[in-house]
Amino acid sequence: MKKPAAPFSARVLSVVRRIPPGRVATYGDVAAFAGKPRASRAVGNIMRECRRQDVPCHRVIAAGGRLGGYGGREALKRALLITEGVTVVGMRVRSLARFRWTPARKIAKGAN
DNA sequence: CTGCTGACTGGTA
DNA sequence: GTACCAGCCAGCA
Numbered sequence: 001m002k003k004p005a006a007p008f009s010a011r012v013l014s015v016v017r018r019i020p021p022g023r024v025a026t027y028g029d030v031a032a033f034a035g036k037p038r039a040s041r042a043v044g045n046i047m048r049e050c051r052r053q054d055v056p057c058h059r060v061i062a063a064g065g066r067l068g069g070y071g072g073r074e075a076l077k078r079a080l081l082i083t084e085g086v087t088v089v090g091m092r093v094r095s096l097a098r099f100r101w102t103p104a105r106k107i108a109k110g111a112n
Numbered sequence: 113c114t115g116c117t118g119a120c121t122g123g124t125a
Numbered sequence: 126g127t128a129c130c131a132g133c134c135a136g137c138a
Contacts, residue, residue, distance in 0.1 A: 008135065027120055031134085040120040042135040048119050049136095062120065069119030077119090 008034060009046045015103065016047070019059045022085040023101035024093060026063045033103050044068070059084075059101075065093035 006014075011034035019025055025033075027040035027047075036042070040063075047057040048071065058080045062068035067088070070077035078088050087094040 031120090036134070038121085038132085039134045041118065041133065042120090044119040045117085045135065046119095057119080060119080063122085067119095071119070074119085 008036065008039065008042060011035060012043050012046050013050065013055050016050075016055045016057060016060055018103065019056055019101050021056075021059075022099065024059050024061050024081065024086060024096070024099050025101045026061055026096075027068065028063055029100070029102075030060055061093060065096035067091045067093070 012030055015030050015033040016025070027043045028037060031037055031039040031043045034043070043060070047055075047060055048069075050057045051071075058070060058077045060068070061077075061081075067074050067077050067081075074091060078091060081093065082088050086099045093099060
């Protein structure tokens, strides 16, 4: 039983809002956490409209560690991630697996 | 309902 | 490395 009480967009916003600083999630991941692992495109569209502080859309990046887009301000997105502690080189995140976030935050520790 | 768009993804050349 | 194609999904006219 399952029923998406809230529309997909609301789910995506909820997921993104839970992303802590210093961590990032890909559009595909956010889509998967929202219930549609293939709705990465839809997630992007939703993020485009977001624009609110409640939702750290700058922590949502594309697959492969690529920053993706940011309303034409990818440079700002890159700067924000770096400021939060994410290692970014060029327009790409280094060691994405190390900064990748999961709702369960089972990412452990260790060297970090 | 149909059709187009787009902050995506993966594959092929 | 870049460029192009096809598949996928939500929102809107």
